[in-house]
Amino acid sequence: MQPYWIWYPGDFSLYHALKQNFSRVERGFGWPAFWRSEPFRQRVAFRCTYQLSAPTTFTVYTDAVGYVMVQEEKYPFGVEIPCPAGEVSISIHAGRIDAFPAVYIEGEVVASDEGWMVEDYADPPVPAGHSKLYTRRDQDPTVPEYTEQVYLPVSVEAVQGGTLYGFATELTAVLEIDAPPEQFQGRTVYCGETREEALAGKDCYHFWQPDRHGRCPRCALRYVFLPGPALPVRAIHQFIDIPVRASFQCGDPLLEQIWQAAAYTFRLCSGLFFIDGIKRDQWIWSGDAYQSFLVNRYLLADAEIDQRTMYALRGRDPMAAHINTILDYSLLWVLGVWEHYSLYQDRPFLERMYPKMRGLVEFCCSRTESNGFLFAAARDWTYIDWADLDKDGPLGAEQMLLAAVWDTMAAAARAAGDSQAALEYQQHAEILKSNIENCYWDADQGAYIDSYTSGKRHISRQTNIFALRSGIAAGDRAQSILQNVLLNPDVPAITTPYFQFYELEALAELGQLDAVLDRIRTYWGGMLDLGAVTIWEEYKPDLPREEQYGMYGDPFGKSLCHAWGASPIYLLSKYFIGLRYPGGAAFELQPQLRYFPRLDVRLPIGEKGWITLTWDGRELTVRSNCGGRILWKSQWVALPCPDGGETACTLTA
């Protein structure tokens, strides 16, 4: 077994999350994220006991200070350490201040692989953490493992007394000038997501003085402007290479192009963590990440990035502030952990998270009132969406999420064998749902209101969509919401792609697939029509192209490569290809073939599974290395689990 770097579980994420959340640079100054930053541990001890049939040796590599203890003998790091036969207890004592302590143990028998425990002198020992990204001794776990790809400009234009270089697509790149230092020293390089931004001088987000090697810091760019004489430049695109495990051909060029742009956008925003956007904020936001978890399962199905992101968001215990300061983002984190577990079924991870889930809901409970409604304490942010919600008193939408959280906690407690807690959580859920019914349901309007304290009885899509999503509104009530809210033009429209994710999901769940596909074509297609190569943070179809780039009162404030725009991958896969994950290596397929002239699709199933669909308008062939069932002409067709091989079936329309 290949050894790997080991550390205290979660500390890799806490350290790199600090780097990530402090990496935002805007017009020459840094903008570290404005929420509580959670520190990594500086002093840990790794322990493992071996039963050795013969003497052996091993070596410990680390940048920490400390020592290795074999039985009662101490050794320094970096030297070959002898180990006698028999039962041998090894401990590694490591301290580091500027980063988290990590060690790599190399030896024929004694190595840093499974079985190592780690402690921090506060909590009981836990299994050591590791990553499949860090398996080689010559790696440094404090440095992101970037894959590099060199891009040369595809356009070079003399303009504004300088040269504008255009690249084929948007990149997270180090711009490098290939010229002697005297030719670039003292000159400024302007980077832009668009031509307009690169030419906007000090209004563009990222401008740099190249270092003595002619290199600028890694940043989002598609265009680069260099005032003065032209020089040869190249962009070294740096990314964490998480393989794409899905492909989507459907015979509809627009949908295929939307899928491609969404997938490319998603990959750019998927590094060590799910971040919101690559130019702005480059921060780890829980609400954005939650949607990324749902896209991830259909595109990369990489469990580790989910887990790294969940560790980074939740931080350490006890909780002292909401995740990203936002009520709903704390709640979405709980839902995300459980949905992750439901698919990947990584039990050790759930065991690490369950106390953190409990700690989070305990923290939330300290901010609930007599009805069990979650309210915002001083400095808490009730976000939900950039929209006009009636935020007087406890907000309806938050209670819908909280109800889902109580249900989730009950399920998680059952999975963790904590039946007493499961009962309590279930009671919380029941009481809350009953109080929601009494306070927020408006029978006259046939919908839930945002606030029961203001007296305005304001209806929003957001609150009702979360009521649907939490299972509070089903059956007739769901139909009522569909008619009175979702299909009602008098209820203000959703304007953010963030909440369109939930709106289109709700419409799809209610069978409104035509409307969903129509929106995908017009909204996402609209961006592509304007030349987008990645999906934007926001898109207002009514605005002319030149006004599309501003946001937050800033002429180039909008992020043009924003993860939450990747939702078509989720919507197309789940509701049109019709793939659902009942959990583990299994699938459930309800393909909506009427929307596609043909299909050639591959999708992942958890960490190791895959499924392919081929459809020629007449015959559907499904192959998979997992078992599952397909709904075909209103009948479930079962595909047995192939147990190491493949299963396949062909169905005729």
Place this chain on the structure above:
Amino acid sequence: MQPYWIWYPGDFSLYHALKQNFSRVERGFGWPAFWRSEPFRQRVAFRCTYQLSAPTTFTVYTDAVGYVMVQEEKYPFGVEIPCPAGEVSISIHAGRIDAFPAVYIEGEVVASDEGWMVEDYADPPVPAGHSKLYTRRDQDPTVPEYTEQVYLPVSVEAVQGGTLYGFATELTAVLEIDAPPEQFQGRTVYCGETREEALAGKDCYHFWQPDRHGRCPRCALRYVFLPGPALPVRAIHQFIDIPVRASFQCGDPLLEQIWQAAAYTFRLCSGLFFIDGIKRDQWIWSGDAYQSFLVNRYLLADAEIDQRTMYALRGRDPMAAHINTILDYSLLWVLGVWEHYSLYQDRPFLERMYPKMRGLVEFCCSRTESNGFLFAAARDWTYIDWADLDKDGPLGAEQMLLAAVWDTMAAAARAAGDSQAALEYQQHAEILKSNIENCYWDADQGAYIDSYTSGKRHISRQTNIFALRSGIAAGDRAQSILQNVLLNPDVPAITTPYFQFYELEALAELGQLDAVLDRIRTYWGGMLDLGAVTIWEEYKPDLPREEQYGMYGDPFGKSLCHAWGASPIYLLSKYFIGLRYPGGAAFELQPQLRYFPRLDVRLPIGEKGWITLTWDGRELTVRSNCGGRILWKSQWVALPCPDGGETACTLTA
């Protein structure tokens, strides 16, 4: 007002405590302290509002990433920022991963001095922290401010095929070879606290390969051995220069020499923090620090080193483990904070500490049983002393300390205006004392027992000394303990200088000054007779000189410069010079002149006060810049507070 570097209060200590506790190096490997390490904050915001009568400018210096916000405008660090007249709100947003964020603000009006608040996005804003050691823009608060003093060897001896260099005294020094690199490269330098250690090869604690400048890392040394040809060497002694504010001449050369050695030892162990010893452990131990607080008031009277040490020990909230893992060390921390406040009366510091004191006793309460007795949970260490105590069940000595802690908490709560808590703490004290009486007092033996659960009814000096110290045993009971324990040769003797501190203090409190002075002369004098220039961690009068250096099964394991050996300063000042601090700028003097042929003594009173005593065997002259009273021929003689000048009086025997 000179500006200073500002940071989140306590974070300077948390960062440097990590460095301090990770600095121990032993025979080529690092030995980071084995307890929970408390991280500093990585993301903070400083805020201040100014009422500006005219426009002004200021500049912010820092190694953090972030920005400055003036009203709604953002600026980078390091540039001159304009400020309009009127009410101006300034915030500074700073993030740093490898060290704590600190800023220095320079400007005619806007500067980093009083009035800045800081927040960490979890707790409410608090006044920013700072240190009188960091007042210049060109300083780096992450680097200790060492004063350097160059020592040349006072002896050079050809021995064992190399050269042994001896220095005049023990140093914390960088050894530097003044020769071309080719003459020292690949050679090893052996440092020792003694000749024997420096010549012991790989058995000595600190041996180094000099760097390319011929320098070895800073370490404790008095002797240096260089195998092979002699080269010119010098020792660059590096220390935090905290001025000594006491002097002691008494006409008794031995006592003067003991005072000098104790004072020098204490200064070497007083850096950014009170550490135990300069060779070993170089760690911040709460029990050692508590005694240092008591010595400090008579020698340096530096409040900041107390406070830095208290912050470093207590760490962050909530408490998850005892300080240094030791029950008694948690309790001593509470006593230390209160005694510090009683003398220096720094109210803002008490306000920062009071919640931490509360948090600590809450943590302790989670480990008390039905009698209110503190017990050791798994992985807790019941230390008290290196001695054979009967540690079955809750240990008596711990309960004595806990009783003192409850009394202290009641006093602290009253000072903090928290009268409800004061009442509760007082109740805790009363219940605990009553239960101690029932369970631990042994009327037959006339003393307190260590354990009431084992049935052995074992008597130790330690438990009874802490009973005296906590005020549980007074009057007749104190006399009973004096006769049955302290003066009883059948009760095992104290062997550590650590607990001799408490034993001699107890004897002095009970008026046994002859015995105390005799012990100082023989025990401390005994070390000096063996050539000590600093006071040792332990001294066993019966052992020959060559066996004095071993400890913990290690031939050079004993620290030969150990802070807890400085107690003669405390004992001589408090019980023989007779100076007590009633609090603030005031003194109470009960000189025991019969012990001294003459006196020429100066002692500090808090941060700014001083007192001098001159005694010629006939006349005592006392001068001070504080007011106080002197006990003279059984009468109190009052000296009024001189209010800016000096007060003086001469008394005749």
